[in-house]
Amino acid sequence: MKIDKGIWKRFGPGIITGASDDDPSGIATYSQAGAQFGLATLWTAVLTFPLMSSIQEICARIGAVTGTGLIGVLKTHYPKPISYLMLLFSFPAIVLNIGADISAMGAVANLVFPNIRASYFCGIFTALLLFLIIKLQYRTMARILRYLCVCLMVYILVPFIVGQQFGKILPATLIPTIRFDKDFLAILVAILGTTISPYLFFWQATMEVEELKHAERKIVVNKRLIQEIAQDVNLGMFFSNLVMWFIILTAGTVLFRAGIHRIETVEQAARALQPLAGNYASLLFSLGVIATGMLAIPVLSGSLSYIVCETFDWKEGLDYKFHEAKPFYIIIIASLIVGLFITYLGISPIRSLIYAAVLYGVTAPVLIAIILHISNNKKIMGKFTNNTMSNVLGIITLILMTTAAFLMFLL
Template sequence: SVLVGVLIGNTIEAAADLGAMSAAIVLFVPLPAPLVVIAVAVVIFALQVFGSYKLIRNVFRWLALALLAYVVSAVLAKPDAASVLRGTLLPKIEFSREYLSILVAIIGTTLSAYLYTWQSNQEVEEEIAKGRTSLEERKGATESELRRSRRDILIGMTFSNLIMYFIILSTGSTLYKAGQTQIETAAQAAEALRPLAGDAASILFAVGVIGVGFLAVPIMTAGAAFDFAQAMGWKNSLHAKPRQAPKFYIVIGIITLVAVGLNFFGFNPMKALVWSGVVQGFSTPPLLLLILIMTNNRKIMGDKVNSISTNILGGVTTLAIFAASAGLVASWFL
């Protein structure tokens, strides 16, 4: 069920990102949006299939800088500092269907299942890039490697959550304040920002959407392909050439094709992103529970089992996410 949730969630999210990117690109280049969706998907798929892992890694690293556009956009929106501080430190909590949907969706995009598998898969890819091509060579991890991995994850999660905060800040202090709550595309959000926060904020928001899309779509499609291929016992690696791992790349192609196709059914990308997050959010608690069980098993982890503090933090997090998911389900019937 977790695998199905990942496949559905990743595909919908890839579709929504493709739609959002195309709408944002059309703001700068007057082309038919469907054509842009296809063109962007082809470019991304070609990069995955024909690009080297090092090229893909470097492209991702540079694209991450596009996320800073959201920070600048939020500053240019000139939010009220007192309101921002109050809302940040004393958030308003509601037990409504809409509030819980967004809460679970945020959890789903922050702690979604694909992140864990993507992180572990990329650790393997990095090992291969260092010349450790066999499983025997990659067994185990030194303390310095674990510290590096922990540092990378902490920095990455901190950065991603800060960016999310500034996205909420830039749109909440402008669009929501002006009563514009029926935004169907990221491009509409960017356009709506123009009269409220100026041309620069609007352009930067659109640039951020494009950069995020180019960063997210290949991760969504390849991440789902990694999970499916591993479940089926197929060879999977971005280091592998298509002839070495044909089924892996075929799955990437199928997911990409479905994601493109969804954009021709007139679905709302914004709502699709929310609901894909909800799907991911529902799959998060059971996966976290499985991870906790595995990381406390000495047969699997050896002497690297969880500490008491990690178990407490992981357990509380799992219960909190389960409670949010259960609350959302309950709200559907109340």
């Protein structure tokens, strides 16, 4: 979105949303996919890119056209119980996700500095994040998040540290491999749930509202702006899936070859890489986990706070100071503290992610269906309703996420 001057500043909410999708929990999922099945799931990065882009672009367009987040639109045009239901499922899922990410950051930091306990790092990261979120205004926070996106480039470097069989990579990327066994279907469901997460829908719509509100000049919502929003979202989702592809490639060429087929946490992935690809690769992998955690947790907690505040008409926004929007910041503080306590209580990050996945799986198909209905409603969107391609991709996404939800409960 060309609101600021300079190439870097043109990157809008799309790049942050895309990068935050590769959070420590997502990295663990992609690492497991590569370790367990080698290159067999590389094609999922190609498949999910247009689906992610389509849904996120629709959410961004809804935010820009209506001037409010998804919950605000739901409250205005749909029965209130729907927004309460979204809140009911989103709150525990996001908090569990935050807890798993904090735990992952502490674990990999402990690998880099083994003399300091992982629990101490968890507390340090939580305190640092709370300070940054509460202290900094929206523009500064958005700038920091954009710079953190660059840190994910380390995952593009790691595969080149070890030798690659390029003749096998391209076919695995372009030709889908499907195995109708429980483990393979389970990893496909996990990848879908990780890449197309409901909290990102809320974040994307709300951030478009924030961007327009904080623009240096008055922005008119027209065809050109919608095209710029789409370009920003496409760039962000491409970056997200590129990182995902490289993580699967790393695990698929290093861990799978070495016979390491069970990776449940990012700590295990980083530890396994050390003797196989060298300390440098393991260090880069660990630093990437910490950076993406610092990026994803503000998005997770911010999404949750926007959802709650929009539901109850409380003042919201990262540009407000703490005393100006106390409920907004209290929700963020509570979500991070509860997430931290989850790690201290010894609850397995994997178990937390399973519970979160179930809750996301329930809400994602319902929310996608609502988003498609909103974006085709001329009373809400005016002349900016979906085109044919958006509807086709949106319906495919809805079918896949509904199927994934069914398989998740079945498996």
